[in-house]
Amino acid sequence: QLQLQESGPGLVKPSETLSLTCTVSGGSISSSSYYWGWIRQPPGKGLEWIGSIYYSGSTYYNPSLKSRVTISVDTSRNQFSLKLSSVTAADTAVYYCARQADRTPLWGGGADFDHWGQGTLVTVSS
């Protein structure tokens, strides 16, 4: 059974860099069928996609965050990571990692998040 688990500091100071890691178990991050993504949710608000990565290292990011985001993958550890620089209070959110299913083979396109980690709250405060 596939499981994803986020880890990292729960408190980050303004202007510093938020760093989180997602550990995948019960399946290989090197599967050709999937990307791996980060999504966040500010307290009491909706969902925002941050970015996604393929096991080869290919990435794409939300343009609104692109200048501050780096997502990387470590296939030897079955992990992928998120770095968000120059954080402010607006970056306070629950951060989720998720497996991204590519529906292109069957539907000619489309992608969705079919397995999620439990989420981790990151608070930006001095």
Added chain:
Amino acid sequence: DIQMTQSPSSLSASVGDRVSITCRASQSISRYLSWYQQKPGKAPKLLVYAASSLQSGVPSRFSGSGSGTDFTLSISGLQPEDFATYYCQQSFSILPYTFGQGTKLAIK
């Protein structure tokens, strides 16, 4: 960005009822629309992808329909565990993927 607008933002219903939630895209997204269920303190759960395909393990009382700009998630015979917040998500435009603002389904 493609804007996704859900309606209503909240609704109340009783166990056994049939309810529908609508998601409208700001431009055509073909059938690249997914639905998620989120309970308090939990991660979202994928219910429907490609507008009408039920994710494995999801009860058949959930169904999705639509194409282009207008989509619907329907739940027939509401169960107590269905009271949650529901989100739609488009993947026609990958930069960026966008979600609706959510619809909170509460017990009447």
